[in-house]
Amino acid sequence: MLKKISLIFTMCFLLQGCFGAFVAGAAAGGVVAYEGRNYEQKTKDHQLELDIQKQIYADPSLKNECRIVPVAYDGVVLMTGQTPSQALHDQAIQIAKSTSGAKRVYDEIAVSGQISALTQSSDAWITTKIKSELLAAKGLDSSQIKVVTENGVVYLLGITTPKQAKIASGVARQSSGVRKVVTLFEYQQ
Numbered sequence: 001m002l003k004k005i006s007l008i009f010t011m012c013f014l015l016q017g018c019f020g021a022f023v024a025g026a027a028a029g030g031v032v033a034y035e036g037r038n039y040e041q042k043t044k045d046h047q048l049e050l051d052i053q054k055q056i057y058a059d060p061s062l063k064n065e066c067r068i069v070p071v072a073y074d075g076v077v078l079m080t081g082q083t084p085s086q087a088l089h090d091q092a093i094q095i096a097k098s099t100s101g102a103k104r105v106y107d108e109i110a111v112s113g114q115i116s117a118l119t120q121s122s123d124a125w126i127t128t129k130i131k132s133e134l135l136a137a138k139g140l141d142s143s144q145i146k147v148v149t150e151n152g153v154v155y156l157l158g159i160t161t162p163k164q165a166k167i168a169s170g171v172a173r174q175s176s177g178v179r180k181v182v183t184l185f186e187y188q189q
Contacts, residue, residue: 037074037159045072048101052077055095061088067114068092073146073157075103078184080150082114106184108150115151123149126177130154133171140167147172152179159186 037045052070056062066088068081077096083089089111096105115123127149134142145158145168154172156165165185172181 041074044101045074048072048075048077048099051101052079052096052099055099056092059091062092062095066092068109069148069150070096071146071148071155071157072102074159074186075101076157076184076186077102077105078108078148078155078157079105080108080148080155082110082112084111084113086111106155108153108155108182110151119151122177123151126152126154126175130172130175130178133175134168137167137171140164140171142168149178152177154178154181155184156181157184159188162187 049070049072053068056066056068056070062068062083066081066083068079068083071078071080077099079093079096081092083092089109092109093105093107096102127147130147130149131142134140134145134147141160141164144160144164145156148155148157154175156168156172160168165183165187169181169183172178
């Protein structure tokens with residue numbers, strides 16, 4: 001009976017995609033003191049993303065004609081996606097810049113048609129693959145690094161050392177399907 005319960009528990013984690021987070025959480029337990037973001041900052045970042053998204057969805061043109069993805073790490077916002085016009089692009093960036101809690105905004109929104117669902121799936125796979133590779137990389141605290149992939153371009157955000165940034169960008173560059181790697185790190189010594 002205990003074997004069955006263990007198997008069900010393991011399958012639930014695997015099927016929900018939480019197993020990686022569970023393992024990463026356990027692995028990161030020893031480096032909590034080094035973690036650049038505490039629970040409060042992570043919550044603030046999530047709220048910042050939601051606030052930007054809410055303002056974007058409040059505008060029918062931005063909501064219906066654009067694909068915009070805000071990502072925040074320690075108050076630094078990465079804006080990715082596509083807009084059909086420069087005016088909508090500028091409006092989305094202005095929303096991000098004027099949102100409370102945004103320290104800096106990186107503009108990576110393309111003025112172009114939206115990427116396909118297949119490309120979005122490929123991007124999700126690339127992100128998952130790189131996160132796994134970062135977790136396994138020796139000498140790297142992957143809990144400090146956020147990975148975002150948009151149209152084959154990998155963005156690495158976080159608070160880390162120059163040495164760890166070099167390791168992370170090397171891992172990302174070696175992954176198949178990656179067209180380019182952009183590092184947006186804040187460095188600590």
